[in-house]
Amino acid sequence: MASGFSQIEMLLAELGRSFYTRGWALGTSGNFSAVVSRDPLRISITSTGVDKGSLSPDQFVRVDANGAVTDGHGQPSAETALHLVLVRVRGAGAVLHTHSVWSTIISDEHAARHGLWIEGYEMLKGLEGVRSHIHREWLPIIENDQDMTRLSGVVETLLREHPQAHGFLLRGHGLYTWGENLAQARRHLEILEFLLEVVGRRR
Amino acid sequence: MASGFSQIEMLLAELGRSFYTRGWALGTSGNFSAVVSRDPLRISITSTGVDKGSLSPDQFVRVDANGAVTDGHGQPSAETALHLVLVRVRGAGAVLHTHSVWSTIISDEHAARHGLWIEGYEMLKGLEGVRSHIHREWLPIIENDQDMTRLSGVVETLLREHPQAHGFLLRGHGLYTWGENLAQARRHLEILEFLLEVVGRRR
Amino acid sequence: MASGFSQIEMLLAELGRSFYTRGWALGTSGNFSAVVSRDPLRISITSTGVDKGSLSPDQFVRVDANGAVTDGHGQPSAETALHLVLVRVRGAGAVLHTHSVWSTIISDEHAARHGLWIEGYEMLKGLEGVRSHIHREWLPIIENDQDMTRLSGVVETLLREHPQAHGFLLRGHGLYTWGENLAQARRHLEILEFLLEVVGRRR
Amino acid sequence: MASGFSQIEMLLAELGRSFYTRGWALGTSGNFSAVVSRDPLRISITSTGVDKGSLSPDQFVRVDANGAVTDGHGQPSAETALHLVLVRVRGAGAVLHTHSVWSTIISDEHAARHGLWIEGYEMLKGLEGVRSHIHREWLPIIENDQDMTRLSGVVETLLREHPQAHGFLLRGHGLYTWGENLAQARRHLEILEFLLEVVGRRR
Numbered sequence: 001m002a003s004g005f006s007q008i009e010m011l012l013a014e015l016g017r018s019f020y021t022r023g024w025a026l027g028t029s030g031n032f033s034a035v036v037s038r039d040p041l042r043i044s045i046t047s048t049g050v051d052k053g054s055l056s057p058d059q060f061v062r063v064d065a066n067g068a069v070t071d072g073h074g075q076p077s078a079e080t081a082l083h084l085v086l087v088r089v090r091g092a093g094a095v096l097h098t099h100s101v102w103s104t105i106i107s108d109e110h111a112a113r114h115g116l117w118i119e120g121y122e123m124l125k126g127l128e129g130v131r132s133h134i135h136r137e138w139l140p141i142i143e144n145d146q147d148m149t150r151l152s153g154v155v156e157t158l159l160r161e162h163p164q165a166h167g168f169l170l171r172g173h174g175l176y177t178w179g180e181n182l183a184q185a186r187r188h189l190e191i192l193e194f195l196l197e198v199v200g201r202r203r
Numbered sequence: 204m205a206s207g208f209s210q211i212e213m214l215l216a217e218l219g220r221s222f223y224t225r226g227w228a229l230g231t232s233g234n235f236s237a238v239v240s241r242d243p244l245r246i247s248i249t250s251t252g253v254d255k256g257s258l259s260p261d262q263f264v265r266v267d268a269n270g271a272v273t274d275g276h277g278q279p280s281a282e283t284a285l286h287l288v289l290v291r292v293r294g295a296g297a298v299l300h301t302h303s304v305w306s307t308i309i310s311d312e313h314a315a316r317h318g319l320w321i322e323g324y325e326m327l328k329g330l331e332g333v334r335s336h337i338h339r340e341w342l343p344i345i346e347n348d349q350d351m352t353r354l355s356g357v358v359e360t361l362l363r364e365h366p367q368a369h370g371f372l373l374r375g376h377g378l379y380t381w382g383e384n385l386a387q388a389r390r391h392l393e394i395l396e397f398l399l400e401v402v403g404r405r406r
Numbered sequence: 407m408a409s410g411f412s413q414i415e416m417l418l419a420e421l422g423r424s425f426y427t428r429g430w431a432l433g434t435s436g437n438f439s440a441v442v443s444r445d446p447l448r449i450s451i452t453s454t455g456v457d458k459g460s461l462s463p464d465q466f467v468r469v470d471a472n473g474a475v476t477d478g479h480g481q482p483s484a485e486t487a488l489h490l491v492l493v494r495v496r497g498a499g500a501v502l503h504t505h506s507v508w509s510t511i512i513s514d515e516h517a518a519r520h521g522l523w524i525e526g527y528e529m530l531k532g533l534e535g536v537r538s539h540i541h542r543e544w545l546p547i548i549e550n551d552q553d554m555t556r557l558s559g560v561v562e563t564l565l566r567e568h569p570q571a572h573g574f575l576l577r578g579h580g581l582y583t584w585g586e587n588l589a590q591a592r593r594h595l596e597i598l599e600f601l602l603e604v605v606g607r608r609r
Numbered sequence: 610m611a612s613g614f615s616q617i618e619m620l621l622a623e624l625g626r627s628f629y630t631r632g633w634a635l636g637t638s639g640n641f642s643a644v645v646s647r648d649p650l651r652i653s654i655t656s657t658g659v660d661k662g663s664l665s666p667d668q669f670v671r672v673d674a675n676g677a678v679t680d681g682h683g684q685p686s687a688e689t690a691l692h693l694v695l696v697r698v699r700g701a702g703a704v705l706h707t708h709s710v711w712s713t714i715i716s717d718e719h720a721a722r723h724g725l726w727i728e729g730y731e732m733l734k735g736l737e738g739v740r741s742h743i744h745r746e747w748l749p750i751i752e753n754d755q756d757m758t759r760l761s762g763v764v765e766t767l768l769r770e771h772p773q774a775h776g777f778l779l780r781g782h783g784l785y786t787w788g789e790n791l792a793q794a795r796r797h798l799e800i801l802e803f804l805l806e807v808v809g810r811r812r
Contacts, residue, residue: 105811198307526780600635
């Protein structure tokens with residue numbers, strides 16, 4: 001980033017620290033990205049292995065459509081391929097991935113059904129395009145995998161099978177959500193984490 | 204608001220941000236109002252669709268007894284009609300509506316009985332007019348509805364049937380409470396959210 | 407307080423606000439006191455009906471051994487008589503009374519046994535005089551009562567019957583604890599609230 | 610500390626206060642250390658009986674390999690011998706010991722099996738050397754004991770029997786974890802506390 005830290009890295013870093021404070025990105029867990037330009041595609045994403053409690057703008061790198069670093073120092077997050085799938089298939093402008101206690105629990109307990117329905121809650125209206133609490137939201141769950149090439153293929157298939165989904169869970173791992181922009185992605189994250197806590201406390 | 208931000212919008216915005224911090228108004232959920240004048244009636248209420256974590260005084264509009272905007276920019280909250288019913292029928296000086304995890308859960312689990320009794324807790328004395336923990340508080344629950352005209356009619360009937368109630372729940376949605384002024388409404392909110400957590404953790 | 411706010415009221419106010427933040431003294435609940443002088447006896451105690459989230463030094467009054475105000479403006483807390491019993495019978499230098507979710511729940515669920523044993527936890531060593539986790543702490547529970555004269559008689563009897571107790575619960579109401587000074591009372595409060603949460607989450 | 614507070618005590622004090630804020634070191638519970646030099650061995654460790662909410666750099670002392678104070682004022686933590694075992698046997702550069710609600714509960718409920726397996730969670734990858742969520746982590750549990758000489762012998766045996774362990778629990782007491790340096794020890798603490806909360810909420 002020749003011209004110093006840009007606005008987008010400052011916003012992402014601030015957001016990441018706030019997620020740490022809420023217990024959604026402890027240690028070095030979680031990763032966050034936003035689209036910087038569409039043509040050519042450039043996204044800014046957290047470097048791998050950085051502590052989210054003290055996340056700073058220079059702990060992001062910019063990568064192209066293949067995940068190759070174009071700006072910044074450090075290795076991009078190991079899960080960059082998943083972010084790129086979301087940007088490509090869903091047109092996401094920002095992708096947020098967190099590890100909360102409730103998403104960890106729910107993603108394991110509902111894994112055999114490959115997802116869970118969430119319905120009847122007013123809070124669902126915080127998800128883009130949802131107009132009524134009567135809406136049924138399917139939150140898919142994918143088996144966790146350390147092979148990111150294979151996993152991004154699974155995610156791509158999932159996104160095509162569930163074109164209405166606003167997020168998905170990785171089993172025993174956490175939540176992926178996204179939005180047209182960072183504000184919308186953050187709103188989706190708050191809404192889905194809220195709903196996962198509701199589901200978790202109702203078990 | 205020709206004369207710039209007034210005191211009441213500053214107080215409401217500060218309160219809204221504090222509710223966000225407690226997890227009671229995540230994303231754009233929740234709405235808050237206070238009476239500015241009685242004759243002619245003017246209330247200040249949150250604009251629709253604003254993020255409560257960064258709520259600012261200029262994200263409120265003032266409306267008249269019919270919900271028409273008299274001051275400020277933006278669309279008043281979709282639930283303005285409910286606030287106006289509370290101001291008219293109960294003489295409320297302030298109305299607070301939040302979406303917490305516990306109010307979401309309890310409002311759904313007790314929906315078939317149309318409400319729940321809360322009794323035996325000292326904390327009940329924080330509700331205006333309650334002098335002893337022996338008090339029984341009926342917290343009514345209404346089915347959620349996206350039709351605000353119909354819902355405000357249901358709320359008006361409910362308020363007349365339960366003249367002692369200090370709040371009510373919308374199913375799977377959240378809590379409405381109010382007070383003579385903002386301080387009392389806020390106290391009622393804290394007390395009722397506390398009691399809903401107690402009820403929730405005792406299930 | 408002719409000479410303005412004193413150090414003790416500043417410390418008590420700061421402590422009270424921190425308890426509010428932890429959810430132990432929401433609304434106007436809770437009351438806190440410290441001994442200012444022993445001969446003649448003067449204690450400083452929260453005025454009745456004040457909001458603990460914005461508690462300030464001038465929201466305390468000083469009272470004598472009979473609970474009569476000697477300094478400050480406002481009505482002393484309705485529970486002043488209980489504080490005076492603790493100062494007199496136990497030689498307490500500070501008394502803290504809070505209403506947490508867990509103390510409310512536990513005090514009701516164990517009421518029939520008039521108390522609960524807490525044992526086997528290292529954290530017990532935070533209570534004055536306790537040297538080992540093998541210690542058994544009896545935390546007595548008293549029925550709640552709005553008649554403070556009667557209730558202070560019950561508390562006095564209880565304190566004489568349980569000379570080892572570091573605190574007691576009022577049913578459906580909350581926790582009383584104390585210490586030689588404010589630091590010790592605060593430590594006892596943190597320890598007992600921690601242990602009540604452990605007991606509550608193990609049910 | 611002839612030259613005044615050093616960097617390491619400032620970092621330890623700041624960390625300790627943050628653990629207090631999270632409810633992991635209430636009252637005077639918990640103790641924290643870091644290696645200052647290896648040859649001769651010097652570690653800096655919290656003094657005994659200090660309040661972790663206001664922990665300051667001068668509330669640490671430096672001790673040698675026998676636990677004798679070489680710098681600073683005050684008595685080293687009663688659990689200094691355990692810290693020294695970890696430094697000696699594991700080569701730890703920092704040792705953190707906390708008392709959380711979940712570690713207290715889990716350490717008691719799994720005591721009969723002398724530990725618990727934690728597996729299948731992505732968060733495990735935050736532990737040094739763990740590369741996959743498929744990893745099985747054994748978290749040993751030791752009976753609590755007030756005799757620190759005896760207890761440090763038990764800990765030493767345990768560390769030799771479980772060379773892969775990243776931490777252990779003392780029954781009804783809390784968690785010990787460590788790392789090559791303070792940053793790694795803190796990451797292990799966050800990861801293990803997170804996992805204990807997951808285990809606790811799944812019971």
